[in-house]
Amino acid sequence: MTATGPLTATGPLTATGHPLQRAGAWAAAVMAGRSHPDDVTTADVERVAQVMVQDVLTAATAVKDTDRYDWWKVLNALYPNSKATRSSRPRDRALLQAEIEALFVPDTDQTAGPCAFCSRPASVLWAKSNLPLFDSSSVVNMLPLQMRGWPVCYGCRIAMWALPYGAWVSAGSATVLSCESEAAIAQFARRNVQRARRITQAGFTGLPAGARPEYVTLVALRDAAPGLCATTLWTFKNDNQEPWLRVTQTRRAVPVFLARVDANAALRRGWHLLARALTRYDKAGKVTAHGVQEAARLLFEAEDGRSQSLLLRVHELLKDTDRPLPAGGREGLARLALAYAEEVLGMTSDVTAVATLIAQWIARGTSPRGRFAEYRSAALSDYKLGMLLMQAYSRLLLDGQAPALAGPEQWQALIQRRPRAWEQRMLLFAQVSVLLQQQGVAISEQPANEEEQRRLEALENQPILDDAEFDYEMGPA
Ligand SMILES: [Zn+2]
Numbered sequence: 352m353t354a355t356g357p358l359t360a361t362g363p364l365t366a367t368g369h370p371l372q373r374a375g376a377w378a379a380a381v382m383a384g385r386s387h388p389d390d391v392t393t394a395d396v397e398r399v400a401q402v403m404v405q406d407v408l409t410a411a412t413a414v415k416d417t418d419r420y421d422w423w424k425v426l427n428a429l430y431p432n433s434k435a436t437r438s439s440r441p442r443d444r445a446l447l448q449a450e451i452e453a454l455f456v457p458d459t460d461q462t463a464g465p466c467a468f469c470s471r472p473a474s475v476l477w478a479k480s481n482l483p484l485f486d487s488s489s490v491v492n493m494l495p496l497q498m499r500g501w502p503v504c505y506g507c508r509i510a511m512w513a514l515p516y517g518a519w520v521s522a523g524s525a526t527v528l529s530c531e532s533e534a535a536i537a538q539f540a541r542r543n544v545q546r547a548r549r550i551t552q553a554g555f556t557g558l559p560a561g562a563r564p565e566y567v568t569l570v571a572l573r574d575a576a577p578g579l580c581a582t583t584l585w586t587f588k589n590d591n592q593e594p595w596l597r598v599t600q601t602r603r604a605v606p607v608f609l610a611r612v613d614a615n616a617a618l619r620r621g622w623h624l625l626a627r628a629l630t631r632y633d634k635a636g637k638v639t640a641h642g643v644q645e646a647a648r649l650l651f652e653a654e655d656g657r658s659q660s661l662l663l664r665v666h667e668l669l670k671d672t673d674r675p676l677p678a679g680g681r682e683g684l685a686r687l688a689l690a691y692a693e694e695v696l697g698m699t700s701d702v703t704a705v706a707t708l709i710a711q712w713i714a715r716g717t718s719p720r721g722r723f724a725e726y727r728s729a730a731l732s733d734y735k736l737g738m739l740l741m742q743a744y745s746r747l748l749l750d751g752q753a754p755a756l757a758g759p760e761q762w763q764a765l766i767q768r769r770p771r772a773w774e775q776r777m778l779l780f781a782q783v784s785v786l787l788q789q790q791g792v793a794i795s796e797q798p799a800n801e802e803e804q805r806r807l808e809a810l811e812n813q814p815i816l817d818d819a820e821f822d823y824e825m826g827p828a
Contacts, residue, residue, distance in 0.1 A: 370527055378543070383396070410551070428521075468507040471506070477508065482511060524586055569650065580605075620807065621684045625661075677799040689778055698775070709783045
C-alpha cells in the first residue's frame with residue numbers, strides 16, 4: 352500500500368495514493384474547514400494538530416468504561432503501541448502532553464529523507480507504532496532491514512493521525528474509502544468527522560445506530576458521481592497480535608444502478624421490500640440488523656469472495672411462499688434483480704420464452720402449487736432444471752400446446768455450466784413468479800393484508816437512500 356504522490360501542492364498537505372494517508376489528508380482538510388487537502392495551510396494543520404492532541408489527551412487519561420474512554424478504544428485499534436495508547440502511558444494530562452505534541456513537530460531539516468508518502472523532505476522517522484498496518488503481516492509495507500523507521504513529513508504525520516476522524520470507526524476497527532470521485536471522498540470524510548466529534552464527546556453509546564460505511568459510501572456516490580465510479584472500502588484493525596484488513600469493492604456501474612432504481616417506482620418497491628426483509632430482530636424485538644444498511648452492503652463484494660449476493664437474497668424472498676408479498680411486490684423484486692444483473696453485472700438476459708413455458712406448465716397442473724414447489728426445488732440446479740424443462744415441454748406438447756413453446760435450443764444456455772448461468776436461472780425464477788402472479792395463479796399462502804399494502808405504497812414513494820440515516824449529525828457538533 353505504499354504510494355508516492357506527486358509533489359504539486361504548495362501547502363504542507365498532499366492526498367497521496369496511499370488509502371490511509373489519503374483518507375487522513377481529507378479528514379485534516381475537513382477539520383480545517385477547507386474543501387481540498389491542497390488548500391490546507393500550515394496554520395490550518397497547526398490548528399488541526401492542537402485539536403487532535405487535546406482529543407488524544409482526553410481519551411488517554413479518561414477513566415476506563417466512561418464515554419470519553421471510547422475514543423481511546425478507537426486510537427488503540429489504529430495505533431496499539433503508541434504513546435497515546437500503551438498501557439504504561441502517564442495518566443496525568445500534563446505529563447503526557449509533551450510526548451503527544453512531539454509527534455506533530457514541524458520538520459526542522461531533511462535528515463530523515465524523503466517522506467514515505469509524499470516525498471517531501473522529512474526530519475522524523477516513524478516506526479510502526481504510529482502508522483497503522485505498517486510492518487504487519489497483512490500488508491506489504493514492510494521495513495527494509497537496518498532501517499529504523501519510515502521518514503514521514505509534518506503534513507503526513509498529521510494526516511496519519513487525522514485518519515480516525517475521516518474513517519468510519521468502531522471500537523475495534525476503522526474503514527476508509529478510496530474511489531475515483533473526489534467529491535465522494537470529501538463527503539465520506541465530512542460525515543465521519545461529524546460522527547467522530549460525537550464519539551469524542553459522548554462515546555459510542557451517545558451515537559444513534561446511524562449509517563454504516565457502505566451506506567455512507569452509496570449516499571456519497573449518489574450525490575457526487577452519477578456516472579461510472581468504482582469504490583473500495585478498507586476495513587482494518589491494527590492489532591498487536593492479529594492485525595487484519597478486509598477489502599470490499601463496488602463495481603463501477605453501481606452509481607448508475609442506484610440512479611435507475613431511485614427513478615422508478617417498481618424498482619424502488621423492490622429495493623424497499625428487500626431492505627425490509629433483511630431487517631433482523633432479537634428476542635426482545637430490538638433491531639439487530641437494519642435492513643437499509645444490510646441492503647447497501649449487498650452492493651459491496653469482498654475481495655476474498657465471501658460476500659452475500661443481492662440476486663440470491665432476492666431469490667430467497669421470491670421463493671418463500673409462506674411470506675405474503677404485497678401486490679406488485681413480486682414484480683418489483685424481479686425487476687430489481689434484472690436491473691442489477693444488467694447494470695452491475697453487465698449481463699444481458701431474455702428468459703421470457705422459457706419463463707412462459709414453465710409458467711404455463713405450472714398453471715395447467717391439477718395442483719399449480721405442487722408444480723410450483725417442484726420447480727422451486729429444481730430452479731437453481733442446471734441438471735434438475737434441465738430435467739424439469741424436458742418434462743414440462745413434453746407434457747405441454749401432449750396437451751397440444753406446441754406452437755408457442757420455447758424449444759430445447761432456447762433453454763440450453765440456462766442448463767449448461769457456463770459463466771452467469773446460475774444468475775440466469777435466478778432471473779428465470781423471478782420472471783416465472785411474476786408471470787404466475789399476473790395470471791392469477793395462487794402460489795403463496797395468502798395475499799398481504801391491507802395495512803401491509805398501504806405500508807408498502809408509502810415506502811415506495813420514498814427515495815432508496817435517506818439522509819435521515821445520518822442522525823449522528825443532530826445534537827452538538
Ligand atoms: Zn509526506
